[in-house]
Amino acid sequence: MAIILNIETATKNCSVALAKEGKAIACKEIAEQNFSHAEKLHVFIEELLAENNLQFSDLNAIAVSQGPGSYTGLRISVSSAKGFCYALNIPMIAIDTLQLLAKQIQIENGIIIPMIDARRMEVFTAIYDKSYKQIRNTQAEIIDETSYQEISEKMHLVGDGTEKFKNTLTGDKFVFHSDVIFPSAKQMSELSFDKYKKSDFVDVAYFEPYYLKDFVLTK
Numbered sequence: 614m615a616i617i618l619n620i621e622t623a624t625k626n627c628s629v630a631l632a633k634e635g636k637a638i639a640c641k642e643i644a645e646q647n648f649s650h651a652e653k654l655h656v657f658i659e660e661l662l663a664e665n666n667l668q669f670s671d672l673n674a675i676a677v678s679q680g681p682g683s684y685t686g687l688r689i690s691v692s693s694a695k696g697f698c699y700a701l702n703i704p705m706i707a708i709d710t711l712q713l714l715a716k717q718i719q720i721e722n723g724i725i726i727p728m729i730d731a732r733r734m735e736v737f738t739a740i741y742d743k744s745y746k747q748i749r750n751t752q753a754e755i756i757d758e759t760s761y762q763e764i765s766e767k768m769h770l771v772g773d774g775t776e777k778f779k780n781t782l783t784g785d786k787f788v789f790h791s792d793v794i795f796p797s798a799k800q801m802s803e804l805s806f807d808k809y810k811k812s813d814f815v816d817v818a819y820f821e822p823y824y825l826k827d828f829v830l831t832k
Contacts, residue, residue, distance in 0.1 A: 615806060623680055625645060638665065655659075681729060720767075725768075771793040
């Protein structure tokens with residue numbers, strides 16, 4: 614039985630989930646403005662294992678959300694995952710962050726547009742169909758009134774980046790899911806198990822998060 618530890622810290626949400634055979638059995642997460650990921654992540658992991666009577670040696674793989682997202686958040690989770698994988702000699706799995714965000718809703722028609730806030734009027738975004746297949750590449754995009762004019766079908770918008778566009782993207786074709794704000798490790802369970810079965814692993818030594826944009830230090 615495959616037991617996978619899933620870690621998601623690409624946004625303000627510090628999220629950790631344990632999964633068996635692709636089903637989430639426990640999750641701990643907290644979203645805070647001050648990005649307390651470095652403080653919370655290892656505590657959550659230790660608590661999850663203890664509460665489920667598991668040891669680190671019981672883990673078969675570790676999955677991490679690869680980005681795009683917060684530079685600091687991604688560094689914390691990837692560094693932790695690498696350390697565990699090295700110490701335990703188990704594989705590492707990378708999952709796209711925007712796909713995790715998209716999987717938090719189910720739709721019958723239209724497309725899903727997850728948006729992660731990249732500050733100002735910019736977001737990290739992509740487009741997925743109702744089966745969560747990516748149909749437009751991930752990009753950092755500045756949204757204005759002309760965005761998505763070429764698309765006529767329903768567009769379901771999720772993520773913390775959508776809130777600032779409610780007065781910009783108007784019309785019946787835009788559906789805002791305001792209850793879906795951050796990606797969660799819970800949605801990683803099925804995706805990471807699928808990759809585990811296919812031995813779709815990343816190189817622990819050379820893997821880098823998908824930052825999408827260069828890190829810029831500001832005052």
